[in-house]
Amino acid sequence: xxxxxxxxxxxxxxxTYVADVLVExxxxxxxxxxxxxxxxxxxxxxxxxxxxxxxxxxxxxxMPFGGTVSRDDFETGTIAAxxxxxxxxxxxxxxDKGVPLKNSIETWHKKSRDKxxxxxxxxxxxxxxxDDVMREIPQVIExxxxxxxxxxxxxxxxxQADDETLFKxxxxxxxxxxxxxxxxxxxxxxxFLTKKALEEGKTDPIYHGLTxxxxxxxxxxxxxxxxxxxxxxxxxxxxxxxQEAVEKIAEARKKGFNVYGETCPQYLVLDQSEMERPNxxxxxxxxxxxLREKKHQEPLxxxxxxxxxxxxxxxxxxxxxxxxxxxxxxxxxxxxxxGPFIEDRFSVLFSExxxxxxxxxxxxxxxxxxxxxxxxxxxxxxxxxxxxxxxDLVIFDPAAERTISEKTHHMAxxxxxxxxxxxxxxxxxxxxxxxxxxKDKAFVGELxxxxxxxxxxxxxxxxxQLAVLSK
Ligand code: URP
Ligand code: ZN
Ligand code: ZN
Ligand code: ZN
Numbered sequence: 001x002x003x004x005x006x007x008x009x010x011x012x013x014x015x016t017y018v019a020d021v022l023v024e025x026x027x028x029x030x031x032x033x034x035x036x037x038x039x040x041x042x043x044x045x046x047x048x049x050x051x052x053x054x055x056x057x058x059x060x061x062x063m064p065f066g067g068t069v070s071r072d073d074f075e076t077g078t079i080a081a082x083x084x085x086x087x088x089x090x091x092x093x094x095x096d097k098g099v100p101l102k103n104s105i106e107t108w109h110k111k112s113r114d115k116x117x118x119x120x121x122x123x124x125x126x127x128x129x130x131d132d133v134m135r136e137i138p139q140v141i142e143x144x145x146x147x148x149x150x151x152x153x154x155x156x157x158x159x160q161a162d163d164e165t166l167f168k169x170x171x172x173x174x175x176x177x178x179x180x181x182x183x184x185x186x187x188x189x190x191x192f193l194t195k196k197a198l199e200e201g202k203t204d205p206i207y208h209g210l211t212x213x214x215x216x217x218x219x220x221x222x223x224x225x226x227x228x229x230x231x232x233x234x235x236x237x238x239x240x241x242x243q244e245a246v247e248k249i250a251e252a253r254k255k256g257f258n259v260y261g262e263t264c265p266q267y268l269v270l271d272q273s274e275m276e277r278p279n280x281x282x283x284x285x286x287x288x289x290x291l292r293e294k295k296h297q298e299p300l301x302x303x304x305x306x307x308x309x310x311x312x313x314x315x316x317x318x319x320x321x322x323x324x325x326x327x328x329x330x331x332x333x334x335x336x337x338x339g340p341f342i343e344d345r346f347s348v349l350f351s352e353x354x355x356x357x358x359x360x361x362x363x364x365x366x367x368x369x370x371x372x373x374x375x376x377x378x379x380x381x382x383x384x385x386x387x388x389x390x391x392d393l394v395i396f397d398p399a400a401e402r403t404i405s406e407k408t409h410h411m412a413x414x415x416x417x418x419x420x421x422x423x424x425x426x427x428x429x430x431x432x433x434x435x436x437x438x439k440d441k442a443f444v445g446e447l448x449x450x451x452x453x454x455x456x457x458x459x460x461x462x463x464x465q466l467a468v469l470s471k
Contacts, residue, residue: 004037008045013366023391026433053087053392054346055372058313066336071318074115076412082437085346085427087392093122101136116450123148129168145454148179153220154187170233177457184220205282206275208332209290218244225252234258241267241289243299250308261309265348283325286335310371316342318413340413351423377456391434400426
């Protein structure tokens with residue numbers, strides 16, 4: 001049945017206006033004032049904004065990590081995402097050395113296929129570049145529509161790749177039209193510092209933060225940026241947490257390098273002192289890069305505002321406090337790294353960003369949705385409200401006030417890192433390709449209804465406006 005959304009204020013990355021939206025066959029069929037509604041389902045959005053569905057470019061659902069598996073999977077994770085206003089997630093598919101990429105991708109399809117309630121796609125981790133990998137990559141791009149590849153510069157002896165691998169990945173990506181993503185921290189120096197701390201009997205969660213100083217994120221970010229310039233390739237730095245990294249990205253962009261950056265809500269509103277909580281509760285706030293001193297928050301907000309950083313990812317990688325974070329009692333290096341942010345990413349940015357005057361309403365949409373769609377080959381099907389685009393829509397009450405809590409969130413994990421935070425604005429209803437997933441704040445979606453999305457190459461149609469073509 002056709003749907004018409006009436007009386008809402010449509011907000012895109014460029015415009016804000018009042019109009020009705022006609023939804024037909026999962027797509028936006030028409031946008032105009034006073035659309036006829038006879039024989040259609042009418043949704044009244046009076047007093048609400050209509051946003052394009054949020055795109056979360058950075059999640060780790062049901063991911064084996066730190067001796068356990070992240071708590072939220074494609075079921076609870078995508079339900080929580082939908083409650084929070086997100087209609088597409090791009091999850092990181094891990095790979096193992098010596099194992100065909102296809103096998104790893106199939107493992108990820110199995111985790112997600114029958115569970116996801118919203119659309120999803122995968123990035124692929126690159127741990128090594130050899131002839132087998134190089135042979136497989138064109139197939140991965142063509143057949144799976146995976147057009148972004150992630151290299152870890154940290155987690156020594158686990159996920160970390162060396163500079164040769166990063167550089168070869170950049171060269172490959174330039175040739176293939178793909179985007180390289182990096183976790184930028186200097187894993188070798190961190191390895192030395194963490195071992196030294198443990199030798200000195202420093203085992204509490206706070207030492208996770210103190211052994212991964214911002215200088216090491218800045219250094220790795222700068223290294224990756226320089227390799228990007230040298231290779232004429234394109235780079236997306238995930239979870240930027242500090243001023244040092246922002247400066248390296250800004251410097252590279254000033255040189256005309258194709259470098260983009262993402263931050264996460266946790267770095268915008270929480271700080272290092274959370275890791276000092278007593279009774280091991282600091283472990284709830286252990287992830288990498290770690291929370292920084294408060295002085296880093298303003299440079300991150302400014303970078304979002306002035307466009308040096310383009311997107312907000314959740315870096316959802318949740319572990320229960322009881323039974324998972326526990327693994328690191330007496331040794332902070334054994335605390336599984338990660339936290340639960342998939343549900344609150346969208347509303348925290350709205351409340352702390354728009355409501356507090358740090359970014360505009362249109363910048364909000366750009367950061368939470370449009371930029372990710374453009375960078376990751378999903379635009380214009382996703383990331384905007386336009387005729388022909390998927391009807392992934394969020395009807396959002398900008399005046400609703402609520403307090404974030406583990407008691408009311410929809411993630412499976414047993415705590416919320418934003419517990420007690422008062423925010424303004426809440427999604428009322430959320431549609432994925434024209435079907436309600438959330439209706440009047442209740443979940444009405446269906447497991448397995450989310451579709452796997454094959455993405456376009458970087459720099460392909462719809463993204464040209466973003467790329468400074470190099471060499
Ligand atoms: O601590 C984090 N961020 N865990 C997830 C893996 C990663 O590094 O993004
Ligand atoms: Zn497949
Ligand atoms: Zn990371
Ligand atoms: Zn991550």
